[in-house]
Amino acid sequence: MKLTERQKELIGKTFIDFQQTSYMQEHGVVFNRAEGLYCWDTNGKRYFDAVGGVYVATLGHRHPEILDAMRKQMEKSIFVPPLHGISDTGLEFIEKMGSITPGNVNFIKGFSGGSEANEAAFKFVRQYYKQTDRPTKYKFISMYLSYHGATMAAATASGGSERRTKFEPQVGGFLKVPNPLQFRDRFADWEEANKFCADWIEEVIVNENPDTIAGVLLEPICNTAGIVKPTTEFFQRVRKTCDNHNVALILDEVLTGIAKTGRMFASEIFGIVPDVLTTGKGLSGGVYPMGVMAAREDMAQAFIGKPEEGLQFGHGHTWAGNPLAGAVGIATIDIIQKYNLCEKARSLGDYLNKKLEQLKKYGCIREIRGSGVLRGVELVKDPQTNEPFPKKSKLGDALKITSVDNGLIMRVDRDWFAVCPPLIAEKKDIDELYDLIEQSLKKALDMI
Numbered sequence: 147m148k149l150t151e152r153q154k155e156l157i158g159k160t161f162i163d164f165q166q167t168s169y170m171q172e173h174g175v176v177f178n179r180a181e182g183l184y185c186w187d188t189n190g191k192r193y194f195d196a197v198g199g200v201y202v203a204t205l206g207h208r209h210p211e212i213l214d215a216m217r218k219q220m221e222k223s224i225f226v227p228p229l230h231g232i233s234d235t236g237l238e239f240i241e242k243m244g245s246i247t248p249g250n251v252n253f254i255k256g257f258s259g260g261s262e263a264n265e266a267a268f269k270f271v272r273q274y275y276k277q278t279d280r281p282t283k284y285k286f287i288s289m290y291l292s293y294h295g296a297t298m299a300a301a302t303a304s305g306g307s308e309r310r311t312k313f314e315p316q317v318g319g320f321l322k323v324p325n326p327l328q329f330r331d332r333f334a335d336w337e338e339a340n341k342f343c344a345d346w347i348e349e350v351i352v353n354e355n356p357d358t359i360a361g362v363l364l365e366p367i368c369n370t371a372g373i374v375k376p377t378t379e380f381f382q383r384v385r386k387t388c389d390n391h392n393v394a395l396i397l398d399e400v401l402t403g404i405a406k407t408g409r410m411f412a413s414e415i416f417g418i419v420p421d422v423l424t425t426g427k428g429l430s431g432g433v434y435p436m437g438v439m440a441a442r443e444d445m446a447q448a449f450i451g452k453p454e455e456g457l458q459f460g461h462g463h464t465w466a467g468n469p470l471a472g473a474v475g476i477a478t479i480d481i482i483q484k485y486n487l488c489e490k491a492r493s494l495g496d497y498l499n500k501k502l503e504q505l506k507k508y509g510c511i512r513e514i515r516g517s518g519v520l521r522g523v524e525l526v527k528d529p530q531t532n533e534p535f536p537k538k539s540k541l542g543d544a545l546k547i548t549s550v551d552n553g554l555i556m557r558v559d560r561d562w563f564a565v566c567p568p569l570i571a572e573k574k575d576i577d578e579l580y581d582l583i584e585q586s587l588k589k590a591l592d593m594i
């Protein structure tokens with residue numbers, strides 16, 4: 147869109163997330179309205195929002211049933227004193243949330259976003275080991291290429307150096323292992339690369355000394371690596387390793403929860419139950435900031451005692467678990483269950499995947515990955531040799547511009563792009579989305 151001088155000036159007075167201001171002044175969009183699958187800019191141009199903002203409005207923008215629940219809650223209460231109690235709605239949300247989390251991971255603490263939920267998970271796990279006679283367990287292992295949030299510990303746990311090194315020194319006690327994607331071309335197949343990386347996690351635990359390792363933090367499907375889905379065997383091996391060495395397995399389902407992968411939580415795809423699970427994004431229905439840390443109920447027992455024992459979880463945020471978030475979370479889960487949206491994510495995802503496969507005719511795609519409606523497309527210069535595009539003319543850079551020009555919002559990185567259409571979409575909407583992607587890709591190929 148063409149920004150007005152005033153819009154450019156005001157953009158210059160803030161930072162757009164992770165983006166360069168001068169780029170945003172040239173290519174940014176000023177949105178002023180959203181409904182269902184679409185957003186509009188201040189010039190009235192319509193955009194197909196194929197990622198629900200950023201994997202958040204997974205039921206479409208401003209879902210009427212969520213807005214109704216929010217309005218009703220606003221008539222009752224919006225904020226309650228967090229050091230004195232919790233709202234009735236907050237309690238109902240805890241029960242609802244616990245009914246969809248895997249296994250006995252149904253001890254629930256609400257937050258206002260994914261980073262907050264992950265920070266809470268680190269503190270919960272460290273305090274848990276201190277209070278169960280294993281105070282030397284404090285280190286966390288996570289993966290290169292991952293993303294766990296923007297706050298200091300969550301950023302330290304994240305894999306991409308571009309979002310970490312600028313803020314060094316990092317938080318102590320965090321170790322990294324490779325993502326199987328980084329080793330795929332050194333092995334005969336994907337399964338072997340996954341086995342190798344799962345074994346690497348065990349090697350790190352053993353060599354560091356298991357008595358010092360508190361947790362392994364993983365995304366079931368990693369967005370920032372390009373929607374990378376490790377194998378079931380990978381997760382089952384890691385689960386076993388964590389059990390063998392008494393290490394907490396923390397799954398970051400901030401992005402993969404809820405429903406978009408075809409399951410309420412992606413851990414179900416791999417048949418594993420974590421010890422701690424974090425989520426956010428889509429749980430909010432794209433309507434109100436939310437995050438959740440869920441933990442095994444028996445772990446939470448280590449925090450219960452007489453007030454004078456000081457065992458309580460030493461953590462909280464002003465807005466954590468407030469009643470509006472509770473009402474929105476309950477409504478979101480209700481809608482997913484009422485309309486069978488996990489099932490819909492699977493069938494619509496299959497259709498979307500078939501359509502995306504057609505893009506291979508343009509000779510610039512190595513792989514299409516993902517689950518349900520969460521799909522990533524890897525871009526290469528030559529799919530025969532898997533040669534990547536050169537640094538100076540990345541197809542993703544061009545696609546980022548042509549897609550927005552074309553009225554299409556996707557998650558576009560330099561060597562991949564991803565879509566995650568809201569679950570209110572139907573096949574005809576996926577056809578429209580495919581046409582927009584195809585036009586944008588053709589224009590991007592012409593540009594480089």
Ligand SMILES: Cc1ncc(COP(=O)(O)O)c(C=O)c1O
Pocket residue numbers: 258259260261262264293294295296365369398399400401402426427
């Ligand atoms: C996997 C994952 N974890 C954590 C976060 C951080 O969540 P938030 O931006 O809500 O703090 C994100 C955000 O993109 C994410 O994708």
